[in-house]
Amino acid sequence: MTTYYSKDHEWIAVDGDTATIGITSYAQEQLGDVVYVELPEAGKALSQGDEAAVVESVKAASEVYAPIDGEVVEANNALVDEPAKVNEDPEGAAWFIKMTVGNSDQLSDLMDEAAYKAYVETL
Amino acid sequence: MSMNTQGRPTAAGDVGESFRPKTFTGNRGLDMEEPLIFEFGSLETTGVDLDEDESAEFELGSFKRTAEIGLPGLAEPEAMRHYVRLSRNNYAIDSGLYPLGSCTMKHNPRLNEKMARLPGFADIHPLQPVSSVPGALELIDALAHWLMVSTNTSAVAMSPKAGAHGELCGMMAIKAAHTAAGRDPKIVLVPESAHGTNPATAALLGYKVVNIDAKDDGTVDLEALKKTIAEHEGNIAGIMLTNPNTCGLFEREVKQIADLIHKADAYFYCDGANFNAIVGKARPGDLGVDAMHINLHKTFSTPHGGGGPGSGPVVLSERLAPFAPLPFIRKTDKGLELVETEAATKDSEQPFGRMTAFHGQMGMYVRALSYMMSHGSDGLRQASEDAVLNANYVRVGLQDLMSLPFGERPCMHEVLFDDSFLKDTGVTTLDFAKAMIDEGYHPMTMYFPLVVHGAMLIEPTESESRAALDLFIATMRDLVMSAKRGETERFSGAPYLAPRRRLDETGAARKPVLKWTEPAPAEVTPAAAE
Numbered sequence: 150m151t152t153y154y155s156k157d158h159e160w161i162a163v164d165g166d167t168a169t170i171g172i173t174s175y176a177q178e179q180l181g182d183v184v185y186v187e188l189p190e191a192g193k194a195l196s197q198g199d200e201a202a203v204v205e206s207v208k209a210a211s212e213v214y215a216p217i218d219g220e221v222v223e224a225n226n227a228l229v230d231e232p233a234k235v236n237e238d239p240e241g242a243a244w245f246i247k248m249t250v251g252n253s254d255q256l257s258d259l260m261d262e263a264a265y266k267a268y269v270e271t272l
Numbered sequence: 273m274s275m276n277t278q279g280r281p282t283a284a285g286d287v288g289e290s291f292r293p294k295t296f297t298g299n300r301g302l303d304m305e306e307p308l309i310f311e312f313g314s315l316e317t318t319g320v321d322l323d324e325d326e327s328a329e330f331e332l333g334s335f336k337r338t339a340e341i342g343l344p345g346l347a348e349p350e351a352m353r354h355y356v357r358l359s360r361n362n363y364a365i366d367s368g369l370y371p372l373g374s375c376t377m378k379h380n381p382r383l384n385e386k387m388a389r390l391p392g393f394a395d396i397h398p399l400q401p402v403s404s405v406p407g408a409l410e411l412i413d414a415l416a417h418w419l420m421v422s423t424n425t426s427a428v429a430m431s432p433k434a435g436a437h438g439e440l441c442g443m444m445a446i447k448a449a450h451t452a453a454g455r456d457p458k459i460v461l462v463p464e465s466a467h468g469t470n471p472a473t474a475a476l477l478g479y480k481v482v483n484i485d486a487k488d489d490g491t492v493d494l495e496a497l498k499k500t501i502a503e504h505e506g507n508i509a510g511i512m513l514t515n516p517n518t519c520g521l522f523e524r525e526v527k528q529i530a531d532l533i534h535k536a537d538a539y540f541y542c543d544g545a546n547f548n549a550i551v552g553k554a555r556p557g558d559l560g561v562d563a564m565h566i567n568l569h570k571t572f573s574t575p576h577g578g579g580g581p582g583s584g585p586v587v588l589s590e591r592l593a594p595f596a597p598l599p600f601i602r603k604t605d606k607g608l609e610l611v612e613t614e615a616a617t618k619d620s621e622q623p624f625g626r627m628t629a630f631h632g633q634m635g636m637y638v639r640a641l642s643y644m645m646s647h648g649s650d651g652l653r654q655a656s657e658d659a660v661l662n663a664n665y666v667r668v669g670l671q672d673l674m675s676l677p678f679g680e681r682p683c684m685h686e687v688l689f690d691d692s693f694l695k696d697t698g699v700t701t702l703d704f705a706k707a708m709i710d711e712g713y714h715p716m717t718m719y720f721p722l723v724v725h726g727a728m729l730i731e732p733t734e735s736e737s738r739a740a741l742d743l744f745i746a747t748m749r750d751l752v753m754s755a756k757r758g759e760t761e762r763f764s765g766a767p768y769l770a771p772r773r774r775l776d777e778t779g780a781a782r783k784p785v786l787k788w789t790e791p792a793p794a795e796v797t798p799a800a801a802e
Contacts, residue, residue: 184781207777208719232782 153256154265155216160240161259163250167222171244172204172213172235175269180206183235188224188245195219195248197255202245204235216259218251303771306357310788313344319351361771363714369736369744371666373686373717373729374467374518375577376548376570378659383646384573384639393638398630402610408634409608413601415641419566419587422652424557427593429600431632434582435545438565439473439512441586441597441627445563446510446539447477448595448624457509457538461500463492464723465517467543479509486723490519490678490688494528501536508536514543515559516550516684518721519677520663520729530560539563539592547571548733549660549685552653562589568633572640583636598626658734659685662741666732669745673752677724685733691726699755701726703763710762710769711747 150164158176162169177183185205195201195215202213202224224246228234234243250256260268298305330336346354363370370377388394396405416428429445432438443460450457460474463484471481482500487493492513501508511533515523523529530540542556542564548571556564568583569576576582588596600623602609610631611617647655660683667687671680675693691701705715705728717729732741754762765774 182778182781184778207781209722 152262153216153259154262154268155214155259156268157214157216159213159216161216161256163253163256166250167247168217168219168250169244169247170201170213170216172239173265174239176211177236177239180204180211181208182206183232186228186232186235186245188226188229189221191221191223193221195221197252197258201248204232204245213245215248217248217253217255219248220251221246221248223247302360304357304360305771306354306361308788309346309354310344310790312354313346313350315340315342315344318345319347365735368712368714369732369740370714371716371730371732371744372577372714373520373688373720373731374545375717376545376567376685376731376733377577377714378548378570378573378733379735380573380575380639381643381646384642387642388635388638390638393634396634406607409601409610411641412631412634412637413603413608415637415644416585416601418641418644419585422551422555423561423564423566423587424555425561425564425587425593426590427588427596427600429586429588429596429627430637431597431599431626431628431630432565432584432586433628433633434569434584435467435543435565435567436469436473436584437627438567438584438586439469439541439543440476441584442541442563442565442588442592443473443477443479443510443512444597444624444627445586445588445592445595446541448622449539449592450509452595452622455537457507459504459508461497461508461511461533461538463497463511463513463517465490465492465519465521465523465721466512466514467518467545468720468722470512470514470541470543474512484511486519488678489681490521490723491517491523492525492529494525494532497529497532501532505536508533508538510539510541510562512541512543514546515556516546516686518546518688518729519723520683520686520688520731521678521681522549522684526559534560544587545570546685549656551656552649553656556587557589562592563587568636568640573643574636574639581633581636583633583640585632594620594622595624596621598623599631655734656685659732662732662734662736663687663730665738665741666730666745669741670748670752673749674728686729686731688721688724689728689730690724691728693752694726694755697755697758698760699763701728703760703766704728704751704755706766706774707751707763708747709767711751713744713747 150162152160152162154160154173158173160171160173183204183206187203189195189201196218197215199215200212201215201221204211204213225244228243228245237243365377365379392407393411396408402409412430416430419428420426429441432441458480459482460479461484462471462474462481464486474481482504484500485493485496511529513523513526513529515526517523533540539562540560542561544556544564544566547566551571563586565584565586566572568574568585569581574583598614599610599612602611611621614623617623644652663683663685664687667676667683670689673693674689677688677690694700694704701718705718708715719727720729721727732744736744767773
């Protein structure tokens with residue numbers, strides 16, 4: 150399993166032809182207390198850059214973008230009832246969606262962990 | 273000689289200045305803890321003592337109430353005291369400086385109130401015959417005239433209820449103009465420095481919002497705009513720009529922006545929320561604006577922000593004028609006519625529809641015209657000049673201690689600071705704002721605009737005297753110094769001295785309590801019952 154990162158602060162863990170997507174620890178820190186999460190239905194087709202989910206904190210409402218093309222396989226509906234999980238375990242239990250990897254070439258647009266860390270340093 | 277030796281003491285006993293008694297009621301003198309009306313009113317009583325009329329028959333059939341309505345009954349003095357006490361916990365422009373950026377919380381002259389209460393204006397009903405209210409029509413027409421004169425525009429839609437409603441009206445006129453020309457563009461451009469309601473308005477009308485970046489100086493990036501226009505050629509409905517923008521800066525290239533937009537067959541919507549900075553100095557029509565709402569409740573001083581309704585008339589350029597919504601006033605040889613229906617329109621009038629059931633906020637119209645006429649054009653110009661001068665006075669008074677994101681250039685009617693001066697102090701913009709409450713000030717706008725980190729947007733308005741500004745600046749300087757000295761306690765739990773301490777915003781969002789429910793009755797133990 151390889152994890153990639155986007156400039157919009159999503160992480161994407163690819164395991165074969167399935168990818169798990171969430172927001173990074175840096176993102177949850179910037180957002181502050183998350184109070185609301187809206188997730189897509191399974192089966193929804195997403196293109197790279199499409200709005201996949203919405204996350205709202207006491208400070209701001211933000212979109213979570215699909216880092217690659219694919220179809221939503223499963224949404225982590227536990228987040229809807231317990232949005233606080235996004236603050237507690239953003240890069241683990243609080244994943245947002247699982248989706249198919251429609252075009253693995255798009256993964257090369259993303260960063261690895263070291264590159265993402267370096268990117269966050271510049272912000 | 274007779275003498276009363278039982279005289280009352282003429283000085284306080286020797287307990288020291290800092291002693292505070294613990295009171296039986298929990299009140300602190302006139303600072304009272306006010307319960308909810310449900311908590312002290314009784315469901316069983318009523319303030320009116322009338323016998324039930326047993327001879328009356330119920331005539332509403334199935335509408336007969338089957339359960340108790342659950343409203344507490346109060347005597348008139350109880351009801352009055354409740355609301356007067358609550359009002360004392362309120363902060364208003366009538367009680368102090370209210371520097372909320374982009375809100376223009378200026379003084380509302382009492383003359384406006386006196387005019388609005390004239391029975392001829394206050395007592396009219398929106399459904400009474402038009403022939404019985406020629407004075408009201410004349411007043412609306414006079415106000416419309418001066419709004420058009422001060423903006424150099426050709427028409428004005430008076431009915432929108434406030435700013436965002438005005439935006440919707442202006443954008444609907446733009447959409448109608450495109451439709452009339454057989455066009456159906458899908459995109460609205462919104463610069464980063466625009467008001468947050470701008471993209472929301474465009475989205476509500478089904479447009480796709482395309483963002484235009486700001487330059488390092490906080491104004492629209494003209495090159496980015498050109499590139500975006502080229503990218504979406506033929507598909508742009510218009511641009512929504514706020515000028516002066518939400519960074520408190522005047523968009524100097526506004527005319528070039530307007531020309532680029534017009535060349536692309538698109539329209540220029542200007543958010544007029546910040547019109548208070550330029551009244552009598554610049555006319556939006558001259559800058560190429562096609563539609564702009566004017567917040568009467570900000571620029572023309574009618575009470576707002578919990579204290580009254582808004583009113584957001586929209587001025588329209590010659591190109592958009594035919595599409596102004598119903599109802600509107602038409603001038604004829606016989607006087608003023610109120611055009612209420614499409615059937616009554618002429619060929620040159622193509623209203624896009626109607627936005628409100630009636631004609632707008634009459635009370636606001638009276639107040640706004642009263643404000644305009646009592647100031648005159650020179651007075652309005654001076655008000656704008658003083659608003660800009662006051663904001664710059666605050667800027668210069670604080671810029672060495674706080675941080676200006678766009679350098680020490682003059683601002684318009686509001687000054688924007690970012691939070692870099694708080695770096696490493698452990699104090700955030702929110703903490704800072706809450707500490708201002710302890711000092712007796714309403715905080716400035718915070719965390720907006722989004723283009724600036726930890727934004728603090730201060731708009732003092734022209735209402736404040738130099739002495740009031742000096743005290744405000746001195747207070748802010750003291751707070752900054754305190755944060756820099758590491759006195760984080762003053763901030764981290766603030767406000768300490770307000771009727772309520774820091775509210776739990778997260779808890780309120782995650783588990784909102786939207787309805788009062790009666791607490792379960794306390795269990796009575798046998799011992800207590802005896």
